[in-house]
Amino acid sequence: MNVLFVCNSNMCRSPLAVGVLKKKLNERNLEAKVESAGFEAFNINEPPENRAVKEGLKHNIDISDNKARLFSSEDFSKFDKIYVMDTLAYRNALYFANDDNDKSKVEFLLNLIKPGRNESVPDPFYRKLDACEETFKIMDTACDKIAEIIAKSRVN
Secondary structure (H helix, E strand, C coil): CCEEEECCCCCCHHHHHHHHHHHHHHHCCCCCCEEEEECCHHHCCCCCCHHHHHHHHHCCCCCCCCCCCECCCCHHHHCCEEEECCHHHHHHHHHHCCCHHHHHCEEEHHHHCCCCCCCCCCCHHHCCCCHHHHHHHHHHHHHHHHHHHHHHHHHC
């Protein structure tokens, strides 16, 4: 299962989710394509925001080499699941969908923890300095669930 994480700027939440999931997959000896994307063009090719990088490093996850890129309709053919961080990213991703199959790939990341609630992952970019820790904990829990899904798909 190939996974794409999407937030608006591709600077904090989605690159952090990539790092967390890659670490969890590595620990389980699982392989999957895992990337992130966003919708704001002014961040293209920029590294993640410093607080997200520092939070990752606190957990032995280095996301500093991630580069922001734009989401595109082609992502639907490359990824099996597209996890969005908030309502704006959800609406934007659906805008690029070619059909109902594409739309079915898009899901709120927090639905893995709180099914059906369509809640947003807190964006540390606009919040207090320690907000990255809260966001990391959410990513850690959600990525555990994704890793379990990937592991189960390998058995079947």
